Amino acid sequence: MTSARFTINIAGLTKAYGKRTVLDVDSLTLESGHSYALVGPNGCGKSTLIKVLSGVEPMTAGRVDVGGSATREDLAVGYMPQRSYAFGFSVFRNVAMALHDSGKPRDEINRRVREALEAVGMADMADSRGSGLSGGEAQRVALARMLVQDLDVLLLDEPTASMDIAGTTLVEGALAAYRRRTGCLMLTATHAPSQARRISDRAVMLAEGRVVEFGDTATALSYPTSKAGQEFLSYWAV
Ligand SMILES: Nc1ncnc2c1ncn2[C@@H]1O[C@H](COP(=O)(O)OP(=O)(O)O)[C@@H](O)[C@H]1O
Ligand SMILES: [Mg+2]
Numbered sequence: 001m002t003s004a005r006f007t008i009n010i011a012g013l014t015k016a017y018g019k020r021t022v023l024d025v026d027s028l029t030l031e032s033g034h035s036y037a038l039v040g041p042n043g044c045g046k047s048t049l050i051k052v053l054s055g056v057e058p059m060t061a062g063r064v065d066v067g068g069s070a071t072r073e074d075l076a077v078g079y080m081p082q083r084s085y086a087f088g089f090s091v092f093r094n095v096a097m098a099l100h101d102s103g104k105p106r107d108e109i110n111r112r113v114r115e116a117l118e119a120v121g122m123a124d125m126a127d128s129r130g131s132g133l134s135g136g137e138a139q140r141v142a143l144a145r146m147l148v149q150d151l152d153v154l155l156l157d158e159p160t161a162s163m164d165i166a167g168t169t170l171v172e173g174a175l176a177a178y179r180r181r182t183g184c185l186m187l188t189a190t191h192a193p194s195q196a197r198r199i200s201d202r203a204v205m206l207a208e209g210r211v212v213e214f215g216d217t218a219t220a221l222s223y224p225t226s227k228a229g230q231e232f233l234s235y236w237a238v
Contacts, residue, residue, distance in 0.1 A: 001150040001182070006032045006070035008053070008153070008185070013062030015048050015209075021060070023048045023209040030187065032068070032152070035179060037196030037217060038189040040206035041232055046189035047082050049206070050155050053187070054079035075152040082157040082189070084142035086130030091122060094130045095144045102149075109148075116144040119174040121167065135162035143171060147178050154178075156188040160195070172199055193221050193236050205229050 008030040015023035023045040030036055038046050051057035053064060054077060066072045086094050095113045102109070117123045120140040125133075133141065139162045146154060159175075160168040176199070179186055187204075190196055196203055196217055203220040205213035207228035213220045224230045 001076055002070050002074045002152055003183075004032075004068065004070040004074065006066055006068035006075065006152075006185075009063075009065045009067050010053075011063045011065070013049075013052065013064065014060045015045075015052055015057065016060045021209065023052070025049065025062070025209075025211055028204065028211055028214065030185060032070075032185045033183060034202050035186040035200045036188070037200035037203045038187055038206065039191065039193060039196050039203055039221075039232075040212075042191065044206040045209040046191075046206060047157050048209075050079070050157050050187065050189055051081075054155050056081075070152075076150065077153040077155065078146045078149055078151040079155045080142050080146055080157060080159055082161065084135070084139040084162070086133050086138045086141045088129060088131040090126065091117070091128050091130055091133070091141055092126040094141050095148055098145045098148050112148045113144075116147040119147055119177065120144045121170050136164065136167055139163060140167065140171065143174070147174065150182055151184050152182075154184050154186045156186065158189050158191070160190075168195075175199060193233060196221060205232065207232065 010025050010028040013025040014021055040046055052059045066075060092113055095116055096109055099109045117126055120143050122140050122144060143159055160171050188199055200217045203217040204211055212226040213224050213229040224233055
């Protein structure tokens, strides 16, 4: 974990599956200290961008560099995939495993795990088996696995997609508290502009793999300048 200010600079980034290019991000800079929402319709490339940034998918072309007063090696990056998994052993261990190589003393690990499970409303299920969890519960456990760590960059792919309103509200609060505590850069994919407004101060909107809106969340989502942005948001207008 670093206290340095940094930027993540994306340039000429493309990702193709076979002959089809699904991501084409010419230029995008993410700055430490901000919470970014990654919005856009199904299939626009949100998960692909997050996978490439996390390193689980190689890019086809382009660069992702870290600038400012940190290097890539300084940054602790956490990635929560769109499909959450929980291992068969206990919920507690599912979360504690994130700290196995941290060198932290057992007391501290136990305290952090309890706090993270509390934050996502899963403290009562600490002893339950991971294999029996519902989709929403597995998603909460996957999130707790992130929140026990001190991360500089948190990449979340539709973290509340399987949750009901109560769960979503709780988790959004937990993420805000985590950000206040750690100051991490957060990038959260969501297909809901309403959630983007609640959890982010900046928004990146994708359409067919390209960035079509970028900036202050309220402005980008209230006054989209692109045709694709206007069309996407028109579905959400009340
Ligand atoms: N492993 C893959 N192989 C082939 N096509 C893929 C693969 N993963 C995603 N795609 C395609 O890439 C496009 C972007 O997908 P994705 O990034 O998952 O979109 P989003 O997360 O915004 O819904 C979609 O058209 C999807 O079908
Ligand atoms: Mg997705």
